[in-house]
Amino acid sequence: MSDDRRKLQSTARQMLEGELLFSDPFLPAGRNPLPPPAASAAGAPAMTAEERAAALQAMDVNEVRGCTKCRLHQGRTQTVFGEGSPTAQIVFIGEAPGEEEDRTGRPFVGRAGELLTRMITAMGLKRSDVYICNVVKCRPPGNRSPAADEADACRDYLLRQLQILAPAVLVTLGNPATQKLLDTPVGITKLRGQWQKLPLLIPGLGGIDVMPTFHPAFVLRQYTADVRSKVWADLQEVMARLNLPAPPRRKGAGL
Ligand code: SF4
Structure with missing residues (x-):
């Protein structure tokens, strides 16, 4: 078989799988086991799950919930710290809480959140296997993107969350999260699908593998086979990096 034909077949398969990923009947029958937590980015011995959970909760309760470091505190109903496994190997990072998140105090619970859950x-x-958070912890008015000074004010919380979690992979969702974490002006369209390394943002935090991909809200707005297959390809990269096999599909949900 020629290289061109093989490439064509691979692209077609990717697009079909992308279609399945975002279609309702697709639910994997199996569940992937995740590897145990690694040592911290600084090489220190890994904290236990209980220690990580306690450190995250202390930051949330004692610092973030009462935070007034930027103007976003004025319009929030409540802060949205993040949620998931304290020993997560994958952390998904979005931009900011939206209306539903502001109301419930949980990240990614609106329509975009449903899509992230499906991904x-x-x-x-499962959602409880990974960790999900945002660059800023308070909802910007009108769901606008956070301003640079707002993201800067909230940066310390995010970086300390990542220090505690010490994940193997970060998946940045959309432009603001990708540019903030990678400290780059390059846009998501150029960066998505290509492995990056987290720069040394604070001592002890750097070198983590980063996979930038489109934000689920963008996917909902641009609901094309091309966009969906690109996101699925990015997620498959993450699965390959963590040696997670493609889960078998339920009967009747396949091609
Ligand atoms: S967005 Fe972050 S820095 Fe700004 S008030 Fe909320 S918690 Fe504080």
Whole structure:
């Protein structure tokens, strides 16, 4: 078989799988086991799950919930710290809480959140296997993107969350999260699908593998086979990096 034909077949398969990922009947029958937590980015011995959970909760309760470091505190109903496994190997990072998140105090619970959940499920995982958070912890008015000074004010919380979690992979969702974490002006369209390394943002935090991909809200707005297959390809990269096999599909949900 020629290289061109093989490439064409691979692209077609990718697009079909992308279609399945975002279609309702797709639910994997299996669930992927995740590897145990690694040592911290600084090489220190890994904290236990209980220690990580306690450190995250202390930051949330004692610092973030009462935070007034930027103007976003004025319009929030409540802060949205993040949620998931304290020993997560994958952290998904979005931009900012939206209306539903502001109301519930949980990240990614609106329509975009439903899509993110479906993406995680397609990887053979559950939301509780991963960790999900945003660059800023308070909802910007009118769901606008956070301003640079707002993201800067909230940066310390995010970096300390990542220090505690010490994940193997970060998946940045959309432009603001990608540019903030990678400290780059390059846009998501150029960066998505290509492995990056987290720069040394603070001592002890750097070198983590980063996979930039489109934000689920963008996917909902641009609901094309091309966009969906690109996101699925990015998630498959993450699965390959963590040695997670493609989960078997339920009967009747396949091609
Ligand atoms: S967005 Fe972050 S820095 Fe700004 S008030 Fe909320 S918690 Fe504080």
